[in-house]
Amino acid sequence: MLQLSVEPFSKIHTFRLPRKILFGINAVDDVGLEAGRFGKRAFVVSDSNIDKAGLLGRIIAKLKEYSIEVYVFDEGGAEPTIETARSVSKTAREAKYDLVVGVGGGSVMDMAKVASVAATNTKDLAEYLGVNRIERPGMPMILIPTTAGTASEVTANSIVVLPEQKLKAAIVSPHLLADVAIIDPTMTLTVPPGITAATGLDALSHAIEAIMSTEASHITDALALESIRLIGQSLRIAYAQGSNLEARHSMASGSLLAGMAFGNAGVCLGHAIAYTFSAKHNISHGVSCGLSLLYTMDFNFIVCVPKLAHISMALTSKTYRSLKDAALDAAQAVKELMEDVGLPTSLKELGVARDEIPELAERLLQNERLLARNPRTITGKQAVELYERMWEGRLRRA
Numbered sequence: 001m002l003q004l005s006v007e008p009f010s011k012i013h014t015f016r017l018p019r020k021i022l023f024g025i026n027a028v029d030d031v032g033l034e035a036g037r038f039g040k041r042a043f044v045v046s047d048s049n050i051d052k053a054g055l056l057g058r059i060i061a062k063l064k065e066y067s068i069e070v071y072v073f074d075e076g077g078a079e080p081t082i083e084t085a086r087s088v089s090k091t092a093r094e095a096k097y098d099l100v101v102g103v104g105g106g107s108v109m110d111m112a113k114v115a116s117v118a119a120t121n122t123k124d125l126a127e128y129l130g131v132n133r134i135e136r137p138g139m140p141m142i143l144i145p146t147t148a149g150t151a152s153e154v155t156a157n158s159i160v161v162l163p164e165q166k167l168k169a170a171i172v173s174p175h176l177l178a179d180v181a182i183i184d185p186t187m188t189l190t191v192p193p194g195i196t197a198a199t200g201l202d203a204l205s206h207a208i209e210a211i212m213s214t215e216a217s218h219i220t221d222a223l224a225l226e227s228i229r230l231i232g233q234s235l236r237i238a239y240a241q242g243s244n245l246e247a248r249h250s251m252a253s254g255s256l257l258a259g260m261a262f263g264n265a266g267v268c269l270g271h272a273i274a275y276t277f278s279a280k281h282n283i284s285h286g287v288s289c290g291l292s293l294l295y296t297m298d299f300n301f302i303v304c305v306p307k308l309a310h311i312s313m314a315l316t317s318k319t320y321r322s323l324k325d326a327a328l329d330a331a332q333a334v335k336e337l338m339e340d341v342g343l344p345t346s347l348k349e350l351g352v353a354r355d356e357i358p359e360l361a362e363r364l365l366q367n368e369r370l371l372a373r374n375p376r377t378i379t380g381k382q383a384v385e386l387y388e389r390m391w392e393g394r395l396r397r398a
Contacts, residue, residue: 013217015264018143018154018178023256025249027184028144031059031101032066034180038140039098043119044072045088045112046103053190055146059103071097073115078284080107081161082169085125089118092139099140099179105199106150106285109143110158113176116141125160125171131369134173143178146187148238148251149199149286151206151259153181159285166280167363185245185252193239197341200235200251201290204228204334207258208293209267211307212300213373216265224261225314230254232315232337239341269378270296272370273386276363277352290334290343291350295390296374297331298397303376331395346393357387 022030035042042063050056051074060070073091075084092100092115100119102112114125116138121128128134143153152158158171191199207227210220234250241247270292278288297308309326312318316333320326335345344350352360361383365371371378378386389396 013215013219013264015217015219016156016174016177017260017263018181020180021154021183021256022180023183023252025184025186025245027182028059028187029062031142031144031182032062032064032068034142034182035063035068035099035101036066038179040067041069041096041098042071042101043092043097043099043115043139044070044101044103045108045115046072046074047108048074050104050108050146055187055190056103059101059144063101071095078105078107079161079279079282080111081163082126084111085114085160088115089125091115092119097139099142100138102141102143103146105145105147106152106159109145109150109152110160112141112143113138113152113158114171115139117173117175128171128173129160129169131172134171134175137175140179142180142182144182144184144187145255147191147195147199148188148248148255149202151203151255151263153178153183154256154259155263157263161279163279168275168279183252183256185249188248188252189243189245191242193242194342196239196242197235197343198284198286198290199255200231200238200286200341201293201338201343202286203251203255203258204231204235204337205270205289205293206262206267207231207254208297208311208334209270210258210261210265211311212296212304212375213262213265213268214375215373220261220265223257224265225310227254227257227261228311228314229317230257232317235337236340266370266373268296268370268374269299272364272367272374275367276360277347277350277356281350281352283350287343287350290338291345291347291390294331294335294338294345294395295386297334298389298395299378299382299386300374300376301327301331301397328397331397335395347387347391348393352391354391357384357391360387
């Protein structure tokens, strides 16, 4: 197989993961044993939907089996704002806890990360927005995902919405890596079809953008390609048959591998595009990233033919006559997958007005952190053209 990432011999890659990862059916049954290594008072971050689904109760019961006291903060919710982050920080600082346990989707786990570092770092959360601004390690932390998508359990990022600016911002620090990540496919069996689809596309966008990233390595490529293969095989089944444990297992594996890949290679243009409209229009992270992925692949085609070819082959399991033929099919294959699981493929479908395009393009160019990893530089004119195609739902190479 052709190497996807050609690296200078002098280049050094950093590869970070949680200290321990538990993966498998009923792996969460060990949460009490793992938590007991850190102490007897647990600050549990979750949300009311996780509680209603019975998933939070399952974790609390296992913690109490090991005589661990539990305090629950259940305001994690979807798309947390900077005020939510401040609230969880204040609560985590009010008492002495031994560890944090996050149980939920990516937003909940992001708030668990905030709680962990807030307990040992005293500044306002706004001062930690950006890269490597957290001074000290946080409380020990166990993260347990209930969706197969964000992979926040294995990354060093926490995302918050800034409502006044109508933007999303990131806290990025190795201090946000979990001490233990527990990925149990049975925790995803009750996820509704729409959320299964959106989180699945989130995972796929992580894997594909990690491959396109200029920070990609042989390690991250291998992880990302296997993630793409698993998602291509299982997302449609998990969407249509939510109780299919084999499909849920494959999706959990795919999400985990994608997280390990993008947690080290980073994401690029796709996530930068998604951040320009998701907060303003209250569109979920998975939906916005899936849509943006299509047009990122289309835009990067000219500099990513070998990479897109291997992405296409992993996603579809098809045999192609040439790398170019395979690369030409990559974005279309993602679009077909999105349509099959009921996700929108144009900004028009999401209610974004066409006259917003100049503002979106301007906002995109301000995200220098993510654009720096994209293999192709984008100009203002190209950004406007890209958003025009996104609004219409038109791929150049369809």
